Amino acid sequence: MARVLIPLPDLDFDVTEVAVPWRMLTRAGHEVVFATEEGGVAQADPLLLTGVLFGKLGAEPEACQFYHEMEDCSSFQDPLRWEDLEMREFDALLLAGGHAPGMRQYLASELLQERVASFCALERPLGAICHGVLVLARTRDPTTGRSVLASRRTTCLPRYMEGMAYGLTFWKLGRYYRTYPAYVETEVRAVLDDASVQFEKGPITIGPRGTAADDTAAFVVEDGLYVSARWPGDAYLFTKRLMSRLGAP
Numbered sequence: 001m002a003r004v005l006i007p008l009p010d011l012d013f014d015v016t017e018v019a020v021p022w023r024m025l026t027r028a029g030h031e032v033v034f035a036t037e038e039g040g041v042a043q044a045d046p047l048l049l050t051g052v053l054f055g056k057l058g059a060e061p062e063a064c065q066f067y068h069e070m071e072d073c074s075s076f077q078d079p080l081r082w083e084d085l086e087m088r089e090f091d092a093l094l095l096a097g098g099h100a101p102g103m104r105q106y107l108a109s110e111l112l113q114e115r116v117a118s119f120c121a122l123e124r125p126l127g128a129i130c131h132g133v134l135v136l137a138r139t140r141d142p143t144t145g146r147s148v149l150a151s152r153r154t155t156c157l158p159r160y161m162e163g164m165a166y167g168l169t170f171w172k173l174g175r176y177y178r179t180y181p182a183y184v185e186t187e188v189r190a191v192l193d194d195a196s197v198q199f200e201k202g203p204i205t206i207g208p209r210g211t212a213a214d215d216t217a218a219f220v221v222e223d224g225l226y227v228s229a230r231w232p233g234d235a236y237l238f239t240k241r242l243m244s245r246l247g248a249p
Helices: 015-027 046-050 061-071 101-107 110-120 132-138 159-173 184-191 232-243
Strands: 003-007 011-013 031-036 092-095 126-129 220-223 226-229
Touching: 003 015, 003 110, 011 015, 011 101, 015 031, 015 046, 015 061, 015 232, 092 110, 092 132, 101 132, 110 132, 126 132, 126 232, 132 184, 159 184, 220 232, 226 232
Parallel strands: 003 031, 003 092, 092 126, 126 226
Antiparallel strands: 220 226
């Protein structure tokens, strides 16, 4: 059985990118440990549970079901504090995303970046999806001072997806889909040694999502023990690929 750490912000994490991996990992016999900045219980982006706009653009019903199941589990109700994390105690690290304002607590935390750098030095399975890749892009190797992603192949939330979501909703929700002035893809590309070779945008995806039974619409990038994905629609395949690096429970 592997012990997998999922750090979270207090508010606004993506329902699918956390609940789907949690459900798949625990069903496979692995232990999932959650951590928040001060040890409080985290809350997902509420609009993803009800529908972002006119009941659309939210999480799929299965992901919402998993989220409500996750809310009742003891590890979610009693998270560790980021400050107390001993990274050697974990076999894998999963960095989920989310785009609403509460995510900035997690995406910009120097404390969390220090813990992530410590984990990366262990060379153990590592997964990042959507905005979660920003945590890695901003994490510096203490020896070289470069991003821990500098030499990696990776993907993240593509600029066209982020721009399209913003374009469809800004009249109602303002900058809800634009977490920072810079696009996620722009910031991730900037830390890579050669983005033209290392960054993989994947096929143009508008609407269809991967499911537990069908990975046709999903896309991930695998680079050794590191797995990355673009958005919630990749969550099932992303988790499968990360789990394949954990070994049998």
